[in-house]
Amino acid sequence: MTQDVLGASRCPRCRRVVAPPALMCPDHPVVMEPHLVPAVGEVVSFTTLYSPPEGFRSPLHIAIVELDGGARLFCHGEETRGVKIGSRVSVEDVNSIFYFSHMGFAARARLFWRRTGYRGEKVAAIGKSFVKGFWKGTSREDR
Amino acid sequence: MYVEGCQGARNEVWRSKLPQGRRHDNVDTGPASGLIGGVTDVWIAGAGMTRFGKREESLPALMAEASGLALSDAGIERPGSIVVAAMNPEEFTGEGNYGSLIATHLGLSHVPTIRVETATSSGMAAVYAGYALIASGLQDSVLVVGGEKMTHLPTPRVSEIIGRSIDAHERSYGSTMPALAGLITRAAMQRRGLTLKEISLVAVKNHANAARNPFAHFQEPVTLETVMESRLVADPLRLYHCCPMSDGAAAVVLRAEPAPVRIAGIGQGMESIAIRYRSDLTSFRATQVAAEAAYRMAGFGSERVDVAELHDAFTPFELLSLEDTGLVPPGKSGRAILDGDTAIGGRLPVNPSGGLKARGHPLAATGVSQIVELVWQLRGLAEGRQVDARIGLAQSIGGLATNNWVALLERRR
Numbered sequence: 001m002t003q004d005v006l007g008a009s010r011c012p013r014c015r016r017v018v019a020p021p022a023l024m025c026p027d028h029p030v031v032m033e034p035h036l037v038p039a040v041g042e043v044v045s046f047t048t049l050y051s052p053p054e055g056f057r058s059p060l061h062i063a064i065v066e067l068d069g070g071a072r073l074f075c076h077g078e079e080t081r082g083v084k085i086g087s088r089v090s091v092e093d094v095n096s097i098f099y100f101s102h103m104g105f106a107a108r109a110r111l112f113w114r115r116t117g118y119r120g121e122k123v124a125a126i127g128k129s130f131v132k133g134f135w136k137g138t139s140r141e142d143r
Numbered sequence: 144m145y146v147e148g149c150q151g152a153r154n155e156v157w158r159s160k161l162p163q164g165r166r167h168d169n170v171d172t173g174p175a176s177g178l179i180g181g182v183t184d185v186w187i188a189g190a191g192m193t194r195f196g197k198r199e200e201s202l203p204a205l206m207a208e209a210s211g212l213a214l215s216d217a218g219i220e221r222p223g224s225i226v227v228a229a230m231n232p233e234e235f236t237g238e239g240n241y242g243s244l245i246a247t248h249l250g251l252s253h254v255p256t257i258r259v260e261t262a263t264s265s266g267m268a269a270v271y272a273g274y275a276l277i278a279s280g281l282q283d284s285v286l287v288v289g290g291e292k293m294t295h296l297p298t299p300r301v302s303e304i305i306g307r308s309i310d311a312h313e314r315s316y317g318s319t320m321p322a323l324a325g326l327i328t329r330a331a332m333q334r335r336g337l338t339l340k341e342i343s344l345v346a347v348k349n350h351a352n353a354a355r356n357p358f359a360h361f362q363e364p365v366t367l368e369t370v371m372e373s374r375l376v377a378d379p380l381r382l383y384h385c386c387p388m389s390d391g392a393a394a395v396v397l398r399a400e401p402a403p404v405r406i407a408g409i410g411q412g413m414e415s416i417a418i419r420y421r422s423d424l425t426s427f428r429a430t431q432v433a434a435e436a437a438y439r440m441a442g443f444g445s446e447r448v449d450v451a452e453l454h455d456a457f458t459p460f461e462l463l464s465l466e467d468t469g470l471v472p473p474g475k476s477g478r479a480i481l482d483g484d485t486a487i488g489g490r491l492p493v494n495p496s497g498g499l500k501a502r503g504h505p506l507a508a509t510g511v512s513q514i515v516e517l518v519w520q521l522r523g524l525a526e527g528r529q530v531d532a533r534i535g536l537a538q539s540i541g542g543l544a545t546n547n548w549v550a551l552l553e554r555r556r
Contacts, residue, residue, distance in 0.1 A: 018420060020312065026415045044330065044424065045327070045329045047322055047326050047378050047380075048377070049319065049321070049322045049325070049377045050374070050375050051321075052317045052322075053303055053317055064326055064419060064424075072420070074312065074316045075316075076317075085333045
């Protein structure tokens with residue numbers, strides 16, 4: 001079950017959003033205000049750790065996900081096969097630990113169907129996301 | 144002694160020539176930190192270090208060995224002050240109050256001593272503290288000694304102690320230093336086009352250099368195949384892309400009185416301890432800020448650097464650091480290693496000592512040992528790996544690039 005939003009906090013001065021919620025903005029000595037961000041985003045980077053520290057089992061999959069609301073999160077995942085930098089993933093919060101899961105085309109279509117307004121917009125969003133995913137998959141080495 | 148008038152004025156000329164706010168202009172860095180330069184110039188009168196690697200001696204004994212070498216090189220018995228760098232001797236060795244402990248162990252128990260810590264860049268931070276003591280006129284000679292002793296503990300325990308310099312939330316996901324470096328490397332390979340071959344060649348080069356350095360942890364060269372086929376640690380990083388755990392110590396003596404090598408500039412740069420707070424994973428803002436400050440203080444730019452010691456705790460960091468310090472243009476570091484530009488005998492030798500990768504990385508000793516290597520290179524004492532150089536650059540990374548330093552050394556004409 002994908003949760004719709006995750007708790008975060010926002011700096012009242014620079015509007016920067018961080019997750020999980022923090023007391024102070026990293027860039028300003030200002031107390032942050034509570035904020036919510038959608039629980040979907042793009043993979044910024046990921047790794048598989050083969051000699052994890054005590055308390056974790058190898059292989060340990062870790063990813064940094066940039067949520068659509070702007071905040072970046074550390075997440076665990078069951079699997080990094082098929083994951084690429086830029087992949088759309090959904091993020092779930094289970095007992096305050098975040099997990100990402102790769103969103104296939106069907107999951108993405110469902111997501112946009114739920115999220116965007118009019119029927120035409122929904123179809124356009126699904127199409128756009130599909131094209132974007134396809135483009136990212138084929139042009140990996142461009143800078 | 145400094146005679147050309149106000150150092151601040153000299154700085155103003157150069158400030159106008161530096162690219163302002165490049166690549167990190169989205170963050171408010173405030174006014175340039177600190178004044179530029181001090182009352183007097185700061186000279187390195189002596190340098191010494193122990194062999195790095197697995198050592199049987201205690202940390203105080205290693206620090207005493209390095210200190211003795213540096214003090215006798217400088218020709219003084221008693222410095223005016225001591226700065227000790229040790230990242231975490233409390234947990235590695237179970238002893239605290241490390242400044243006093245070392246001063247007493249050196250037979251200098253009445254010499255004013257402080258301890259400095261900025262995670263893995265503690266050594267360079269101690270050099271900075273020593274620099275500040277001399278430049279401000281508070282002292283006219285300072286012994287700076289950094290060291291760490293860690294190989295007597297089991298590897299998982301050492302990883303855990305080093306890992307405490309990572310943000311607590313990120314650590315709760317099992318992140319270790321190699322894990323964060325793996326995340327950064329993957330992003331750099333995708334976004335900046337670094338290849339596995341390029342990051343592996345850094346290890347080959349640095350092992351080859353270390354084989355010519357009797358103070359290095361590893362004395363054997365490695366082949367590209369060995370590096371590329373070593374076991375995965377944190378995908379895409381393999382074992383031979385990561386620095387070893389080492390014991391060792393290094394020391395320098397700083398003086399207000401002219402000596403063969405001068406600290407021309409030294410700068411610090413900071414970045415959030417959490418890497419999820421950074422907008423760009425593939426360059427280290429802390430290094431860019433530190434380099435800018437060091438060049439500004441020195442009054443010259445990267446084009447005058449002849450040799451560099453960079454913080455290659457993970458080999459891709461050497462390539463990222465080459466670009467962050469402006470030694471090669473953005474996107475060109477892969478080309479530089481492929482063409483052999485950074486080898487001994489290349490256009491810009493990098494890590495002639497073997498770097499952290501092969502000289503070894505006894506945490507707080509590392510920053511000081513980079514300065515020691517540059518002093519030897521500039522004075523023509525680096526037997527077997529000597530390069531032709533007048534200006535050297537050292538860069539040190541604290542934590543995962545949270546507290547970085549760049550120093551510029553210049554040989555007296």
